[in-house]
Amino acid sequence: MNQSPLADRLRPTTWDEFVGQEKIVGEQSVLRRSLAQKKLPSLILWGPPGSGKTTLAHIIASELEAEFQTLSAVTTGIADLKKIVAAAWVNQEDKKTLLFIDEIHRWNKAQQDALLPHVEKGTVILIGATTENPSFEIISALLSRSRVFVLQALTPVDISQIISRALTDQEKGLGKLSVELKEADKEWLAQMANGDARTALNTLELAVNSFSPDEGTLTLTRELLLEALQQGNLYYDKTGEEHYNIISALHKSLRGSDADAALYWLGRMLEAGEKPLYVARRLIRFASEDVGLANSQALEQCVAAYQACHFIGMPECELALAQAVVYLAKCKKSNQLYKAYGEVKKDVQKTLNQPVPLHLRNAPTKLMNNIGYGKDYKYSPDFDYAEEQEYLPPELKGKKYL
Numbered sequence: 001m002n003q004s005p006l007a008d009r010l011r012p013t014t015w016d017e018f019v020g021q022e023k024i025v026g027e028q029s030v031l032r033r034s035l036a037q038k039k040l041p042s043l044i045l046w047g048p049p050g051s052g053k054t055t056l057a058h059i060i061a062s063e064l065e066a067e068f069q070t071l072s073a074v075t076t077g078i079a080d081l082k083k084i085v086a087a088a089w090v091n092q093e094d095k096k097t098l099l100f101i102d103e104i105h106r107w108n109k110a111q112q113d114a115l116l117p118h119v120e121k122g123t124v125i126l127i128g129a130t131t132e133n134p135s136f137e138i139i140s141a142l143l144s145r146s147r148v149f150v151l152q153a154l155t156p157v158d159i160s161q162i163i164s165r166a167l168t169d170q171e172k173g174l175g176k177l178s179v180e181l182k183e184a185d186k187e188w189l190a191q192m193a194n195g196d197a198r199t200a201l202n203t204l205e206l207a208v209n210s211f212s213p214d215e216g217t218l219t220l221t222r223e224l225l226l227e228a229l230q231q232g233n234l235y236y237d238k239t240g241e242e243h244y245n246i247i248s249a250l251h252k253s254l255r256g257s258d259a260d261a262a263l264y265w266l267g268r269m270l271e272a273g274e275k276p277l278y279v280a281r282r283l284i285r286f287a288s289e290d291v292g293l294a295n296s297q298a299l300e301q302c303v304a305a306y307q308a309c310h311f312i313g314m315p316e317c318e319l320a321l322a323q324a325v326v327y328l329a330k331c332k333k334s335n336q337l338y339k340a341y342g343e344v345k346k347d348v349q350k351t352l353n354q355p356v357p358l359h360l361r362n363a364p365t366k367l368m369n370n371i372g373y374g375k376d377y378k379y380s381p382d383f384d385y386a387e388e389q390e391y392l393p394p395e396l397k398g399k400k401y402l
Contacts, residue, residue: 010166010172024151044147045128046151052154053151073102104130105137163204167179206228207227258329289338290334308320
């Protein structure tokens with residue numbers, strides 16, 4: 001059997017073999033119609049790991065009958081690009097060159113700038129693959145000359161179909177072996193792959209390879225698959241967009257008083273390795289921003305959770321964070337303080353040069369006293385805290401924030 005990884009052997013080479021992304025690769029899609037005319041702009045394929053970006057690039061190159069060149073942005077740079085462009089320039093009359101750059105978001109601005117003129121002139125057709133939001137990671141000039149296609153994580157049904165093909169394909173897959181996998185366990189693996197076909201196939205292959213060659217039927221139990229999987233393969237880039245998507249989901253679930261959803265998003269972060277102190281800091285912010293004056297104890301709960309995280313770390317502090325999350329979700333909410341301070345910041349910018357009224361100033365020296373510092377100030381306790389005097393600058397007299 002070919003010794004290349006199962007995921008590589010099973011890489012689709014035709015549209016009929018390609019699974020998922022129907023909106024992008026359907027027969028009437030813009031992409032398919034453009035390929036039928038042998039015309040294609042440069043593309044940016046944005047999607048999570050294992051969603052088919054590399055496979056799609058291979059199929060597009062085949063449909064265009066183009067010279068397929070590939071670079072990994074992790075290990076290559078401008079020198080490698082120049083070699084490909086030089087060859088493309090020589091061969092452009094005979095054959096188009098399709099340049100696939102995997103993880104293009106890892107190229108810095110200078111590297112992307114070096115690519116730009118060749119895309120602009122059509123010397124190469126670029127297909128860039130990225131798991132990061134192109135709006136933030138791809139320079140605007142290159143982005144404006146490319147069409148962005150957003151790939152979605154594969155569904156469990158999609159991945160189940162891919163697993164079935166792996167088990168039955170005798171030429172490229174595991175079809176020549178006697179592999180037994182219950183339907184329920186296959187569906188479980190498809191779910192646990194979390195939208196990543198490569199993860200499902202790698203897990204399947206590792207489980208199969210754990211048997212000796214002379215064994216008969218290879219029975220893949222859920223326990224064996226779980227061991228091969230290692231973990232739930234949570235897609236969570238702690239520095240990328242998914243990080244912000246999930247913290248946003250937690251924040252909005254808390255604001256909407258959905259304790260169950262809030263706990264789920266907390267778990268998504270912690271189980272994927274998020275730093276608990278980061279989560280605790282966000283909860284402290286929420287306690288003042290969205291609960292605020294409606295329940296002053298919310299801030300105390302969150303500060304206590306932060307201290308617990310600092311003292312004992314993970315995994316022991318997970319319940320302290322869970323307690324704070326549920327407490328916040330069930331609290332009454334008020335953004336009065338948040339809105340008030342927002343107005344304060346605006347007024348501060350407009351009144352930076354406004355002097356403090358004289359009656360509010362201290363007069364520690366005789367000179368300051370002589371020129372009116374502290375004059376006519378009313379000491380609140382002497383008036384049973386019912387005195388009438390202005391505390392704001394004249395320009396903001398009477399202004400109400402709360």
